[in-house]
Amino acid sequence: MKEIQITFEDSSKHTIPSGKSVKEILSSINSNNSRDVIACRIDGIPEDLSCIVQKDVSLQTIYRNSPEGLEILRHSTSHIMAQAVKELYPETKVAIGPAIENGFYYDFDREKPFTPEDLEKIEAKMEDIIKNGLTFNKKRVSKEDAIKFFKSKSESYKVELLEEIKQDEVTLYEQGSFTDLCRGPHISETSLVKAFKLLSIAGAYWRGDERNQMLQRIYGTAFFELSELQAYLKNLEEARKRDHRKLGKELELFSIYDEIGPGMVVYHPKGALLRITLEDFERKEHLKRGYHILIGPTLLKLDLWKQSGHYDNYREMMYFTEIEGQMYGIKPMNCISHMLVYKSKIRSYRDLPLRFFELGTVHRHEKSGVLHGLLRVRGFTQDDAHILCTPDQLQDEIISILDFVDYVMKIFEFEYMVELSTKPEKAIGTDEDWERATGALAQALKAKSFNFETNVGEGAFYGPKIDIKLKDVLGRFWQCATIQCDFTLPERFELEFIGQDGKPHRPVMLHRVILGSMERFIGILVEHFAGAFPTWLAPVQAKVLTITNAVDQYGDKVRSLLADEGLRCELDTRNEKISFKIREAQLQKIPYLLIAGNREASSETVAVRLRDGRDLGQISLEKVMKMINEDVKQKRLIPGGEGI
RNA sequence: GCCGGUGUAGCUCAGGGGUAGAGCAACUGAUUCGUAAUCAGUAGGUCGGGGGUUCAAUUCCCCCUGCCGGCUCCA
Numbered sequence: 001m002k003e004i005q006i007t008f009e010d011s012s013k014h015t016i017p018s019g020k021s022v023k024e025i026l027s028s029i030n031s032n033n034s035r036d037v038i039a040c041r042i043d044g045i046p047e048d049l050s051c052i053v054q055k056d057v058s059l060q061t062i063y064r065n066s067p068e069g070l071e072i073l074r075h076s077t078s079h080i081m082a083q084a085v086k087e088l089y090p091e092t093k094v095a096i097g098p099a100i101e102n103g104f105y106y107d108f109d110r111e112k113p114f115t116p117e118d119l120e121k122i123e124a125k126m127e128d129i130i131k132n133g134l135t136f137n138k139k140r141v142s143k144e145d146a147i148k149f150f151k152s153k154s155e156s157y158k159v160e161l162l163e164e165i166k167q168d169e170v171t172l173y174e175q176g177s178f179t180d181l182c183r184g185p186h187i188s189e190t191s192l193v194k195a196f197k198l199l200s201i202a203g204a205y206w207r208g209d210e211r212n213q214m215l216q217r218i219y220g221t222a223f224f225e226l227s228e229l230q231a232y233l234k235n236l237e238e239a240r241k242r243d244h245r246k247l248g249k250e251l252e253l254f255s256i257y258d259e260i261g262p263g264m265v266v267y268h269p270k271g272a273l274l275r276i277t278l279e280d281f282e283r284k285e286h287l288k289r290g291y292h293i294l295i296g297p298t299l300l301k302l303d304l305w306k307q308s309g310h311y312d313n314y315r316e317m318m319y320f321t322e323i324e325g326q327m328y329g330i331k332p333m334n335c336i337s338h339m340l341v342y343k344s345k346i347r348s349y350r351d352l353p354l355r356f357f358e359l360g361t362v363h364r365h366e367k368s369g370v371l372h373g374l375l376r377v378r379g380f381t382q383d384d385a386h387i388l389c390t391p392d393q394l395q396d397e398i399i400s401i402l403d404f405v406d407y408v409m410k411i412f413e414f415e416y417m418v419e420l421s422t423k424p425e426k427a428i429g430t431d432e433d434w435e436r437a438t439g440a441l442a443q444a445l446k447a448k449s450f451n452f453e454t455n456v457g458e459g460a461f462y463g464p465k466i467d468i469k470l471k472d473v474l475g476r477f478w479q480c481a482t483i484q485c486d487f488t489l490p491e492r493f494e495l496e497f498i499g500q501d502g503k504p505h506r507p508v509m510l511h512r513v514i515l516g517s518m519e520r521f522i523g524i525l526v527e528h529f530a531g532a533f534p535t536w537l538a539p540v541q542a543k544v545l546t547i548t549n550a551v552d553q554y555g556d557k558v559r560s561l562l563a564d565e566g567l568r569c570e571l572d573t574r575n576e577k578i579s580f581k582i583r584e585a586q587l588q589k590i591p592y593l594l595i596a597g598n599r600e601a602s603s604e605t606v607a608v609r610l611r612d613g614r615d616l617g618q619i620s621l622e623k624v625m626k627m628i629n630e631d632v633k634q635k636r637l638i639p640g641g642e643g644i
Numbered sequence: 645g646c647c648g649g650u651g652u653a654g655c656u657c658a659g660g661g662g663u664a665g666a667g668c669a670a671c672u673g674a675u676u677c678g679u680a681a682u683c684a685g686u687a688g689g690u691c692g693g694g695g696g697u698u699c700a701a702u703u704c705c706c707c708c709u710g711c712c713g714g715c716u717c718c719a
Binding site: 038054113114116117162200201202203204208209210214215216219245249250256258262266288317360362364366368369370372375376377380384480481482513515516517518519520521545546547549550575576577578579580581582583584585586587593595597598599607609613615 | 645646647648649655675676677678679680681682692708710711712713714715716717718719
């Protein structure tokens with residue numbers, strides 16, 4: 001028999017007889033951990049373990065505890081789900097069913113919507129399929145045969161997919177009664193699925209296009225170990241507990257009233273304190289970095305929106321109103337008044353870069369179905385800036401914004417990732433402008449040696465952008481900061497500066513936000529900190545709790561001392577037990593609880609209890625104020641620091 | 645905007661064709677207490693809005709609206 005040579009990842013080479021499956025090869029060579037191998041790569045291409053090797057190849061193993069291994073498991077589980085659905089509801093057509101970040105889904109076309117009870121039935125059927133230990137069999141067939149096969153099964157979505165495939169040969173995977181068009185690879189048999197759960201049902205457009213048929217998507221997840229599934233479900237539970245809409249109510253931060261309108265936020269006293277604290281921080285940081293603060297109006301005449309291009313490209317997102325026969329638009333962006341301020345006088349190259357900053361409240365008519373607490377609203381305030389500079393200054397400006405973002409994100413201990421978005425279908429400006437602008441952004445990212453992904457066609461209509469997605473404590477990503485290049489607005493508003501040569505030149509412009517919107521950022525902060533804000537941000541930084549009414553006066557003295565220091569302090573003199581007051585204050589996530597009884601009143605101290613339950617004992621008022629001030633100054637995330 | 649679910653007291657939630665209930669909160673009284681819930685009492689709702697079926701609708705049906713989970717879109 002012919003012999004072939006297998007080269008492994010560690011460069012070791014083995015000579016074996018041709019015609020063996022990968023599984024056989026692995027168990028003949030390394031029996032120890034071959035059981036943990038779930039799939040492989042042959043010459044770099046993902047393959048099943050059942051793949052027969054007939055020539056010299058390089059062989060890489062994919063282990064079950066690798067991200068790729070998990071993805072394969074989930075993909076296979078989606079096939080098992082589709083099989084279960086087809087067996088229970090044969091009239092259903094299948095669409096696509098990939099693995100996704102935390103699990104998998106499969107899209108189905110079925111007249112009757114799936115119900116939660118259906119999910120239970122499907123899960124039970126899946127258990128059966130898993131128990132039966134069906135093997136995943138890969139078949140290579142010609143495209144024509146595959147089309148014939150799926151036509152005979154009335155699987156029109158599969159036929160549509162096939163018709164767009166360029167290759168003549170396709171692969172099908174078959175387990176039990178179910179056959180799917182699929183590239184693979186898959187696990188070898190269904191019994192390898194040890195832990196899975198179907199999570200939700202949702203509508204989803206065929207191929208993600210809203211002009212297409214709405215399908216029914218079932219989401220699920222799968223793991224190799226039950227303990228991992230349980231940990232994941234626990235994480236979901238934790239996320240629910242941290243939901244900013246729930247905490248926003250409990251901590252009395254904000255409301256969104258039906259009566260006022262969807263997506264319109266009202267800040268309650270505590271939320272308002274949090275917000276102005278963030279805003280004060282922002283103003284300070286911007287002034288430090290040479291920004292000029294502007295304040296502009298909400299309503300601007302329609303002509304300006306026509307001039308800017310917003311009317312042509314953004315109209316359906318805008319609100320309009322008529323005043324004395326004159327049409328106005330409510331601003332969806334802050335740039336226009338900044339343009340006019342730039343134009344208010346003749347600018348010299350010596351004035352550039354000019355950085356205009358505005359905490360600008362904008363309104364966008366977001367589709368009703370997308371609204372979500374503070375994270376997606378219709379009226380929001382951006383920490384917006386427009387930087388006008390010479391083309392030469394562009395890269396340095398982008399770099400200093402990236403540094404600014406980094407500085408701010410570190411304060412909250414957010415990690416983040418960076419994406420570059422290029423020209424979308426609906427866009428203004430020439431291709432050359434787009435190339436220059438995209439190049440400038442990419443070069444700045446390279447100069448800071450950022451790893452970034454490129455999102456083709458995802459830019460704003462007026463220019464390419466860098467999006468910064470921050471990662472919260474639960475590992476979720478949120479879009480906040482963005483840096484957008486704009487060569488067209490300076491053109492449309494005929495902005496000029498006088499150059500060294502005494503002639504007029506056109507500046508270039510950057511739009512950028514750091515936190516993004518105050519609303520979204522606050523929503524993220526609530527979830528990130530589970531409502532337990534760092535002392536510098538906490539709406540109430542300290543609460544004085546009196547033990548009996550005999551010390552109410554002393555309690556008020558403590559409160560006013562702290563207030564004089566500029567600290568946000570409340571006093572609880574209710575006729576309640578101290579444990580009751582502590583419980584309540586703790587649930588309100590107040591960083592410092594200052595307990596005042598007779599002992600403290602007579603010694604000018606308070607008994608300090610931190611939010612996390614640490615009891616620091618009796619401490620002098622002076623020392624307590626110093627502690628809290630130190631938290632604020634250092635923007636410590638944990639009250640009192642971690643070292644106490 | 646689309647698909648599905650859902651809307652009962654300030655909050656969290658039961659209930660169900662014969663006009664509603666709990667806990668917490670609120671209010672009143674008692675208690676003045678040392679580190680996560682003191683006791684008792686009182687009050688509180690056109691059951692999201694409109695229409696229909698019915699002797700009778702909060703309950704069943706339809707429409708609208710808000711909210712929730714997704715899709716599409718996005719700071």
